[in-house]
Amino acid sequence: MHPSAPPLAAAVPPPAADARTRILDAAEAIVQARGVPALTLEAAAREAGVSKGGLLYHFASKEALLAAMLARLSDWFRAEFETCVAAQAPGPGRIARAMLAWSLGEDEHACNERHERAAAVFLAVFHHDPGMLDPVRAVVAEIKRAVAADGLPEGHGHAIMAACDGLFFYRIFGLVRFDEAERAAMRAALGRLAAAPGGAAP
Amino acid sequence: MHPSAPPLAAAVPPPAADARTRILDAAEAIVQARGVPALTLEAAAREAGVSKGGLLYHFASKEALLAAMLARLSDWFRAEFETCVAAQAPGPGRIARAMLAWSLGEDEHACNERHERAAAVFLAVFHHDPGMLDPVRAVVAEIKRAVAADGLPEGHGHAIMAACDGLFFYRIFGLVRFDEAERAAMRAALGRLAAAPGGAAP
DNA sequence: TTGTGGAGACCGTCCGGACGGTATAGCTGA
DNA sequence: TCAGCTATACCGTCCGGACGGTCTCCACAA
Numbered sequence: 001m002h003p004s005a006p007p008l009a010a011a012v013p014p015p016a017a018d019a020r021t022r023i024l025d026a027a028e029a030i031v032q033a034r035g036v037p038a039l040t041l042e043a044a045a046r047e048a049g050v051s052k053g054g055l056l057y058h059f060a061s062k063e064a065l066l067a068a069m070l071a072r073l074s075d076w077f078r079a080e081f082e083t084c085v086a087a088q089a090p091g092p093g094r095i096a097r098a099m100l101a102w103s104l105g106e107d108e109h110a111c112n113e114r115h116e117r118a119a120a121v122f123l124a125v126f127h128h129d130p131g132m133l134d135p136v137r138a139v140v141a142e143i144k145r146a147v148a149a150d151g152l153p154e155g156h157g158h159a160i161m162a163a164c165d166g167l168f169f170y171r172i173f174g175l176v177r178f179d180e181a182e183r184a185a186m187r188a189a190l191g192r193l194a195a196a197p198g199g200a201a202p
Numbered sequence: 203m204h205p206s207a208p209p210l211a212a213a214v215p216p217p218a219a220d221a222r223t224r225i226l227d228a229a230e231a232i233v234q235a236r237g238v239p240a241l242t243l244e245a246a247a248r249e250a251g252v253s254k255g256g257l258l259y260h261f262a263s264k265e266a267l268l269a270a271m272l273a274r275l276s277d278w279f280r281a282e283f284e285t286c287v288a289a290q291a292p293g294p295g296r297i298a299r300a301m302l303a304w305s306l307g308e309d310e311h312a313c314n315e316r317h318e319r320a321a322a323v324f325l326a327v328f329h330h331d332p333g334m335l336d337p338v339r340a341v342v343a344e345i346k347r348a349v350a351a352d353g354l355p356e357g358h359g360h361a362i363m364a365a366c367d368g369l370f371f372y373r374i375f376g377l378v379r380f381d382e383a384e385r386a387a388m389r390a391a392l393g394r395l396a397a398a399p400g401g402a403a404p
Numbered sequence: 405t406t407g408t409g410g411a412g413a414c415c416g417t418c419c420g421g422a423c424g425g426t427a428t429a430g431c432t433g434a
Numbered sequence: 435t436c437a438g439c440t441a442t443a444c445c446g447t448c449c450g451g452a453c454g455g456t457c458t459c460c461a462c463a464a
Contacts, residue, residue, distance in 0.1 A: 185357025
């Protein structure tokens with residue numbers, strides 16, 4: 001069975017913030033710490049320091065709650081992605097380099113916490129109804145197009161994109177971990193694809 | 203809500219095979235067609251043409267059923283992987299080339315059906331208890347080691363591995379699709395990493 | 405050959421519990 | 435006083451699992 005729940009400590013920031021935000025935070029924290037099946041309306045309400053009725057006042061159904069979680073996630077993700085791209089020097093492969101920084105950057109700090117949260121929301125929504133992910137699919141399709149127009153040789157950008165998302169899913173499911181040396185090596189290998197407009201055969 | 207179930211047609215082969223196999227097939231088909239939450243003992247039993255009691259005779263609990271599904275999946279996956287590797291010419295990058303063939307090969311034929319099934323089982327097990335995936339994690343760790351000893355420059359193999367698995371997860375969640383031209387381009391880009399012991403910078 | 409016993413395969417029903425959602429009564433600050 | 439919000443009790447549904455019964459087939463003795 002699912003890991004049976006340490007009290008979640010202070011997963012929710014100090015009990016500041018309005019109820020709506022607290023509920024969303026609590027729901028994310030529950031999924032992240034105890035798995036998708038643990039996310040019940042009652043549990044989310046309790047974790048947020050709110051009654052079940054109170055939760056239903058803010059989110060009329062579980063689906064509404066999940067939709068709000070996904071919306072918040074999308075906003076955050078879009079913003080983060082744009083920030084990442086903006087931080088890269090202009091020129092060919094800018095988006096690819098941003099992705100590498102995002103997935104393989106040296107700064108594993110606070111970022112990862114948000115990534116875990118994102119993964120939790122993603123899985124919870126998918127489980128409830130795969131169709132609800134359509135907005136996410138639209139975002140991914142958009143990114144795919146942007147990558148294709150990134151100024152790299154055909155396929156290079158998409159290969160980097162797939163690798164980065166592969167690493168993301170590795171983390172979601174805890175399938176493998178790569179230590180810093182391995183990450184650096186992958187960064188170098190993929191970085192070569194992101195910076196070689198002329199091809200690279202031996 | 204989840205897609206509400208076309209009758210699954212003849213998802214299970216002709217009603218041949220022993221009950222055990224029929225139940226496993228039915229369970230996989232249900233998850234694949236209607237999502238993880240639709241996999242209940244009753245549904246699996248009905249789909250397999252067996253009563254609920256009959257199912258519980260073969261699998262004492264839902265967890266036992268999932269474990270059996272995962273075991274069958276592991277066996278299949280191991281065999282397929284070894285076949286794929288054996289089909290590649292010996293020498294450096296053999297495993298990496300096998301992975302590329304597996305994920306990006308031109309033959310999208312029957313293979314994909316099995317991949318979808320594998321994904322379905324994977325998700326169902328993860329949802330029930332992430333810890334149950336430990337055997338899978340062991341397999342992945344083993345592959346990771348094999349890739350590291352594949353005779354390629356550091357990081358190249360792992361990058362290819364991540365990209366291939368990224369594509370696999372794209373399919374699982376229906377996040378993006380790449381057409382054949384795009385796949386060919388990725389194949390070329392990653393193939394360069396799989397065949398360039400000397401590095402490839404411009 | 406027949407009959408008898410027993411074991412494995414399978415069936416159908418029932419139960420306890422949990423979850424999503426509703427209804428309603430109560431609190432509280434403006 | 436009254437709207438906005440909370441708390442609690444409750445309903446219908448569904449799922450996992452337990453249980454007792456039934457059918458079929460085979461071994462083996464008379």
